[in-house]
Every structure is written in C-alpha cells, then in structure tokens.
Amino acid sequence: MPETRNMTFADREEYGKLRDAVRRFNLKELSPVASDCDEREAFPVDVLRKAASLGYVGPHLPEQYGGSGDYYAKAVVYEENCRVSFGYNLSLNASDLLFANNVARHGSEEQKQRYLPPVIRGEKIGCWALTEPDAGSDALSITTTWQKDGSNYLIQGRKTFITNAPIADFFIVIARKPGSSKVDGGCAFILERGMKGLETGKPFKKLGGRCSPTGEIVLDGVRIPKDQLLGTEGSGFRDMFLSLDVERSYTPLSSIGLAQACLDEAVEYAKQRKQFGKSIAEFQLIKEKLAVMSAELEVARRYVYYLIELVAQGKRVSKEASIAKLFASNMVNKAARETIQIMGGYGYMREYKVERYFRDAKLLEIGAGTSEIQKLIIAKELLK
Numbered sequence: 001m002p003e004t005r006n007m008t009f010a011d012r013e014e015y016g017k018l019r020d021a022v023r024r025f026n027l028k029e030l031s032p033v034a035s036d037c038d039e040r041e042a043f044p045v046d047v048l049r050k051a052a053s054l055g056y057v058g059p060h061l062p063e064q065y066g067g068s069g070d071y072y073a074k075a076v077v078y079e080e081n082c083r084v085s086f087g088y089n090l091s092l093n094a095s096d097l098l099f100a101n102n103v104a105r106h107g108s109e110e111q112k113q114r115y116l117p118p119v120i121r122g123e124k125i126g127c128w129a130l131t132e133p134d135a136g137s138d139a140l141s142i143t144t145t146w147q148k149d150g151s152n153y154l155i156q157g158r159k160t161f162i163t164n165a166p167i168a169d170f171f172i173v174i175a176r177k178p179g180s181s182k183v184d185g186g187c188a189f190i191l192e193r194g195m196k197g198l199e200t201g202k203p204f205k206k207l208g209g210r211c212s213p214t215g216e217i218v219l220d221g222v223r224i225p226k227d228q229l230l231g232t233e234g235s236g237f238r239d240m241f242l243s244l245d246v247e248r249s250y251t252p253l254s255s256i257g258l259a260q261a262c263l264d265e266a267v268e269y270a271k272q273r274k275q276f277g278k279s280i281a282e283f284q285l286i287k288e289k290l291a292v293m294s295a296e297l298e299v300a301r302r303y304v305y306y307l308i309e310l311v312a313q314g315k316r317v318s319k320e321a322s323i324a325k326l327f328a329s330n331m332v333n334k335a336a337r338e339t340i341q342i343m344g345g346y347g348y349m350r351e352y353k354v355e356r357y358f359r360d361a362k363l364l365e366i367g368a369g370t371s372e373i374q375k376l377i378i379a380k381e382l383l384k
C-alpha cells in the first residue's frame with residue numbers, strides 16, 4: 001500500500017503542534033471578541049499585537065527581519081484564524097502578505113529594514129492598493145498615474161475597496177505612466193500615512209468581513225523621493241501578477257477555515273437539536289448535508305495544501321491557484337448556506353455565529369479576483 005499520509009506539510013508533526021498552539025491562542029484571545037468586533041466594525045488591534053509577539057504575523061517573511069521564512073506556517077495560521085474570524089485574518093493578511101510580502105520580494109535592503117520589522121511586530125499595519133472606482137477585474141485599466149518630477153515622483157489618482165486603508169500606516173500603491181499601455185509603464189510605490197496629498201476615507205459599511213476596515217485612498221499630487229519606488233521603474237504590473245499568484249494561493253485557506261467553522265457548528269447543532277422526538281442528526285436529509293459538506297471540504301483542503309506546497313517550492317501556480325480559489329469559494333458558500341439550513345430559524349439569527357460566516361463567505365467569490373475571472377484564467381491556461 002502506498003503511504004498516503006504525510007503527503008503535505010499539514011501532516012507533519014511540527015505543523016500539527018503549531019496548529020494546536022494557534023487554535024489555543026485564538027480560542028482565548030480572538031474568539032471572545034470576534035462577534036463583538038464584527039458588530040462594532042472594529043479591528044481587534046490588541047489581538048494582532050499579541051499574535052505578533054508569538055510569531056503569528058508574517059511567519060513567511062525572512063528571518064533577518066523578524067519572520068521565520070516559513071510559508072507553511074503562514075498557511076496554518078491563516079486557516080486557523082479564518083476558523084474564528086475571517087475579518088481579522090483579512091486585515092492581518094493585507095498587512096503581512098499583500099503589503100509585506102511585496103516589500104520582501106521586490107524591495108531594496110533599506111525598504112525591507114524600514115518596513116518589515118514593524119509590520120511583523122504588529123506595531124504598524126500595511127495595505128496594498130490596486131483597485132480603483134473604474135478599474136476592478138480589468139486591473140490594467142487603472143488611471144492612477146506617476147510622473148517624474150526632478151528626483152521625485154508625483155502620484156495622482158484614487159483607489160477604492162482597499163483593505164486596511166482607513167487604519168494603515170504603510171501603503172503600496174500601483175500606478176501607471178501617462179500614455180503607457182498593457183503591462184508596460186507600471187510602478188509600485190511605498191507611501192506612508194502623513195505624506196502630503198495622501199488621504200484616506202472612512203471605513204465602508206459592508207456585508208461581511210466587518211471587523212476589517214475597507215476604504216478609499218485619495219492621492220492628490222503626492223510627491224515622494226525616488227527611494228519610495230518598489231522594484232524597478234516600469235516593472236510594477238509584472239511584479240504584481242507574480243505576487244497575485246501567491247495571494248490567490250492563500251485566499252482559498254479562508255474558505256477552508258470558514259467551512260470548517262460551519263461544519264463544526266452544523267454537527268454540534270444537529271446532534272443536540274430535537275424534532276419529532278429525536279435529534280435532527282438522525283434524519284437522512286440532515287446526514288446527507290453533513291456528509292457532502294465534509295466531503296467537499298476535505299477535497300478542497302487537500303488541493304489547497306498541495307497548492308501551498310507548490311508556492312513554498314517557488315513554482316508557478318497561476319492555474320492551480322485559480323482552480324483552488326474557484327472551487328473552495330463555491331464550496332464554502334454552499335457550506336454556510338447549508339449550515340444555516342440545518343440550524344433553521346436559529347441559524348438566521350445574529351446571535352449565532354453562522355450568520356456571520358454566511359456573510360463573510362460571499363467575499364471569497366469576489367475579492368482577489370472574482371470567480372468569473374478565475375474561470376477565464378483556468379480556460380486560458382487550458383487553451384494555450
């Protein structure tokens with residue numbers, strides 16, 4: 001018989017121990033505040049700081065700046081966080097993956113020293129800004145511009161739907177050179193709160209992920225020295241597409257964590273709820289729901305772990321990341337819907353966590369590239 005266990009990092013003892021430790025931490029620190037933070041639309045910054053002190057922020061980032069260079073640890077923490085609070089992880093991830101991973105991959109030594117340690121310590125929060133009011137899925141159609149101004153750069157434009165924008169200290173902003181087209185002329189810049197001409201709006205009111213502040217960034221003639229350029233002039237879009245593959249590879253872990261949370265609730269509820277003189281878990285129609293949820297979750301989980309293995313090995317994962325994101329986001333939306341169904345009227349009440357899971361799950365079919373765009377990427381790879 002071939003050995004079918006120990007196939008991915010997740011089966012290794014060290015990651016099992018890490019998972020247990022993160023779970024204990026989240027049960028003690030995050031779980032008690034998760035619903036309240038969602039209700040108040042407030043990011044639990046104290047939890048982030050405590051998590052950072054235990055190495056749960058930016059574990060994938062290089063050791064010399066405070067990380068552990070461990071992409072597997074990032075996956076374990078990511079999944080466990082989403083089991084408790086999807087919104088908390090959304091903001092944490094915008095800081096330590098979207099912002100910091102881009103600095104680690106494309107930044108100068110000075111930039112890494114300046115920006116990575118405070119993010120890893122949870123003292124500063126980063127964000128990454130591509131989307132604009134008129135440029136979402138069509139990312140290359142952005143109209144935020146950069147221009148040379150002596151030895152400085154001048155940035156003009158507006159970003160929207162940016163995770164952490166209302167609370168961020170550091171910003172990566174993607175802009176294009178006027179007159180450039182397609183992947184040419186793109187630049188990424190690192191901006192800091194307080195720079196003249198940079199303003200952020202109030203957090204948007206959202207369906208889900210409510211403890212993660214999302215908002216606008218207005219860039220009204222922001223003048224910055226040339227050492228705030230991230231990567232090389234003109235490489236912004238190419239660098240971005242490489243980084244987006246990594247981001248899309250972690251996003252499905254949100255679906256896995258959230259779906260596990262749904263399944264846990266559904267199983268517990270089905271066992272204790274009695275109708276027609278017996279527990280509803282004894283009804284075949286309820287058993288079918290639980291069995292299908294579990295089967296789809298496990299299949300998605302194994303594929304996503306395999307994907308993380310590829311990412312950690314530095315492999316190109318464009319098609320695999322899209323497959324995982326498409327499948328897992330569909331799976332979790334179904335799981336959240338079925339969990340509410342199993343819980344009946346109670347599942348519909350805000351007093352129960354599954355109502356939050358249901359709202360949170362929807363973003364997974366939209367953010368980091370919609371499901372339609374994932375289908376286009378998969379088909380493009382197939383038809384090459």
Ligand SMILES: Cc1cc2nc3c(=O)[nH]c(=O)nc-3n(C[C@H](O)[C@H](O)[C@H](O)COP(=O)(O)OP(=O)(O)OC[C@H]3O[C@@H](n4cnc5c(N)ncnc54)[C@H](O)[C@@H]3O)c2cc1C
Nearest residue numbers: 128129130131136137161162163214366367368369370372
């Ligand atoms: C809570 C939240 C947090 C976010 N955080 C960030 C962030 O931190 N940084 C950032 O840069 N962005 C962020 N975004 C933006 C997110 O990435 C975009 O919302 C997403 O890429 C979709 O863009 P859009 O909303 O403009 O939709 P559109 O691109 O306008 O799409 C509308 C609909 O048309 C479909 N569609 C578009 N093009 C095609 C096509 N070619 N074929 C078929 N269907 C198509 C889409 O699938 C969708 O169903 C965030 C969004 C949300 C909601």
